[in-house]
Amino acid sequence: MEIQILGAHQFESKGARLTSLLIDGTLVIDAGGLTSALSVPEQKKIKTVLLTHHHFDHTRDLVTLAANAGYRREQLVVYGLRYTLDIITTYLLDGEMYINFLEYPSKEKPTLILEAIEPYNKKPIAGYDVLAVPVKHSVPAVGYQITSSDGKSLFYTGDTTAGISDQWQHIYPQLLITEVAGPNKYGEQLKKFGHLCPGLLKEELIKFRQLKGYLPRVIVIHIGNPFEQEIKEEVAQVAQELEADISLGCEDMKITL
Numbered sequence: 538m539e540i541q542i543l544g545a546h547q548f549e550s551k552g553a554r555l556t557s558l559l560i561d562g563t564l565v566i567d568a569g570g571l572t573s574a575l576s577v578p579e580q581k582k583i584k585t586v587l588l589t590h591h592h593f594d595h596t597r598d599l600v601t602l603a604a605n606a607g608y609r610r611e612q613l614v615v616y617g618l619r620y621t622l623d624i625i626t627t628y629l630l631d632g633e634m635y636i637n638f639l640e641y642p643s644k645e646k647p648t649l650i651l652e653a654i655e656p657y658n659k660k661p662i663a664g665y666d667v668l669a670v671p672v673k674h675s676v677p678a679v680g681y682q683i684t685s686s687d688g689k690s691l692f693y694t695g696d697t698t699a700g701i702s703d704q705w706q707h708i709y710p711q712l713l714i715t716e717v718a719g720p721n722k723y724g725e726q727l728k729k730f731g732h733l734c735p736g737l738l739k740e741e742l743i744k745f746r747q748l749k750g751y752l753p754r755v756i757v758i759h760i761g762n763p764f765e766q767e768i769k770e771e772v773a774q775v776a777q778e779l780e781a782d783i784s785l786g787c788e789d790m791k792i793t794l
């Protein structure tokens with residue numbers, strides 16, 4: 538399994554894209570900084586998008602991805618919680634701001650097909666076993682465990698905060714991709730808004746190791762851009778304290794499992 542980090546940041550600027558992951562060139566999780574990271578031939582290989590939640594920084598590029606696919610008369614399947622799909626149908630794909638990709642080029646064969654996922658119900662999607670697990674955030678959200686046919690496994694938490702450890706019992710990944718939106722000094726505010734700081738992440742990882750007896754490699758994305766250096770230093774401190782492989786992700790980074 539090859540995981541490519543298309544976007545590793547919370548805010549967008551030159552060189553910093555919004556959260557998006559690409560698995561083996563075909564399966565996308567979250568569509569923040571997606572289309573600007575990939576050539577058209579690369580975008581053509583994408584058939585499936587999994588959404589963790591509806592926030593704009595995770596769904597925005599559904600529109601730009603659909604524009605390219607719709608032009609070619611191709612279809613994409615988008616999975617998410619029913620709640621998530623309802624919100625993006627009402628506000629992002631309403632057909633007023635732009636083309637209605639849920640009905641274009643035809644109602645019979647639209648560019649985007651929305652499919653609701655059931656948490657805790659492992660489902661074969663695009664050649665993988667996909668398990669959606671509810672996570673704590675400011676809105677309904679899930680993380681995804683993606684397992685390939687050769688048994689390689691990734692868990693991506695999406696946006697989340699303290700309490701993610703409640704879900705460790707359901708997963709068994711070789712790689713954990715999670716978020717840190719700010720440094721420890723803003724821990725209380727980050728928790729209030731449904732995010733993690735390095736100190737909060739440390740507590741959750743300690744619980745992971747206690748429960749599972751191991752700690753997978755951990756990659757941190759959704760990095761709060763203004764605090765990147767501080768976050769990097771604090772994450773390095775956590776890695777040292779836990780004697781674990783924990784580091785920041787970056788745009789275009791590739792990890793092979």
Ligand SMILES: [Zn+2]
Pocket residue numbers: 590592674696
């Ligand atoms: Zn969010």
Ligand SMILES: [Zn+2]
Pocket residue numbers: 547556592594595696759
């Ligand atoms: Zn976010």
